[in-house]
Amino acid sequence: MMIKFPQSFLWGAATSAYQVEGNNVNADWWQWEKKAGKEQSGKACRHYEFYKHDFDLARGLNHNAHRLSIEWSRIEPKEGEFSHNELKHYIDVILALKKRDIEPVVTLHHFTNPVWFSKLGGWEKGRSAALFSRYCDFVTRALAKHVHYWITINEPTIYISHAYILGVWPPQVKSYLKATAVEENMAWAHIKAYRAIHKIYEELRLSAPSISISQNVMAFVPCKQDLQNRFTAYLRDRLFNLGFLERIMRYDLMPHKAMDFIGVNYYSRQLVELKKFGAANIASDVCNKKHHLCEKNSLGWDIYPKGLYEVLLELEKYNLPIMITENGICTPDDDLRWKYIYGHLKYIHRAMKKGVPVMGYLYWSLIDNFEWDKGFFPRFGLIGIDYKTYKRTVRKSAKKFARVCKTGIL
Numbered sequence: 001m002m003i004k005f006p007q008s009f010l011w012g013a014a015t016s017a018y019q020v021e022g023n024n025v026n027a028d029w030w031q032w033e034k035k036a037g038k039e040q041s042g043k044a045c046r047h048y049e050f051y052k053h054d055f056d057l058a059r060g061l062n063h064n065a066h067r068l069s070i071e072w073s074r075i076e077p078k079e080g081e082f083s084h085n086e087l088k089h090y091i092d093v094i095l096a097l098k099k100r101d102i103e104p105v106v107t108l109h110h111f112t113n114p115v116w117f118s119k120l121g122g123w124e125k126g127r128s129a130a131l132f133s134r135y136c137d138f139v140t141r142a143l144a145k146h147v148h149y150w151i152t153i154n155e156p157t158i159y160i161s162h163a164y165i166l167g168v169w170p171p172q173v174k175s176y177l178k179a180t181a182v183e184e185n186m187a188w189a190h191i192k193a194y195r196a197i198h199k200i201y202e203e204l205r206l207s208a209p210s211i212s213i214s215q216n217v218m219a220f221v222p223c224k225q226d227l228q229n230r231f232t233a234y235l236r237d238r239l240f241n242l243g244f245l246e247r248i249m250r251y252d253l254m255p256h257k258a259m260d261f262i263g264v265n266y267y268s269r270q271l272v273e274l275k276k277f278g279a280a281n282i283a284s285d286v287c288n289k290k291h292h293l294c295e296k297n298s299l300g301w302d303i304y305p306k307g308l309y310e311v312l313l314e315l316e317k318y319n320l321p322i323m324i325t326e327n328g329i330c331t332p333d334d335d336l337r338w339k340y341i342y343g344h345l346k347y348i349h350r351a352m353k354k355g356v357p358v359m360g361y362l363y364w365s366l367i368d369n370f371e372w373d374k375g376f377f378p379r380f381g382l383i384g385i386d387y388k389t390y391k392r393t394v395r396k397s398a399k400k401f402a403r404v405c406k407t408g409i410l
């Protein structure tokens, strides 16, 4: 049977500022990667200079949408001092997309913070939501005319767990208490930004924007079908996949709403095996036995397309359109990349047949990029980067995906 997506479907890829632009010297991550002795982002992909070329390539691959992020530390390098030059840069970036008939999906926070904000205590402090919202206001007023889709915060659950529970990302804190404060502040920051952005569009008499967060979701699969593992998998799903979404949806009382669609980032599954009872075990025990084998990406993440289908069916209950804002694989094997994309698209289509309103698919990532604490070795791009010459090479998988973007047929 032919697999065909609707005509209006958004097709494209995603990036984030810090991972591709280069020289984000005012971001907390810039200082941290040096202090922590990590691989340094440096010039990254020099996308700040080469964005037009990269968008030409995306257009050539028939993308009609592109997700990018604005780097807060460029826009507001010192507290309360906003850079009109950097704002102008991002206006140019958005216009470069529009000129190529590519719909921008703009993220306002993608893991990095301005150094001054971190020094004030970052997301632990109650003031953080107001500070974030002030920056969002400045950016939105300038971009509103050109942007319909906004993501306020990328993967808050991943940010909180890595930066405040596992302590492997800046500011490397390990405290449940602080993590709870950060969660509360980020939820409130989203709500404040959500309301402010809608208000700006009303003031400017523009048609209403569509705003969400990007929520990371995983398939939590019990390694054995016994009660304790099934229950643990269920709890993890509630906590990690749905927890933050439901937290902000609690604000969804008329006349205010909390989100207009759900941005979904899906990569992998986790095989759940509870080893003993305890809060930390329930949150994180995984099965290390050699069963339920499947292919993996170069970071060792399981490839499990069916999990996306299951999660999508679960999200249907929220009655909101869904956009896949990230899905992708890092691998040296480009055939496996295409198999990954094909497999996930097949299951997205199957979910749509069951009535789940998916409106777009953005592959992570358009170009190879700086993969946070893992450095440059994971290759996620549809387009490869030679980090010596910064030459871009379109991969075969990108061309196969381009055919789907053009025809809507898988």
Ligand code: FCB
Binding pocket: 016, 019, 154, 155, 158, 216, 265, 326, 364, 371, 372, 380
């Ligand atoms: C997601 C992040 C993105 C990228 C991919 C691989 O969690 O949003 O920046 O690192 O994973």
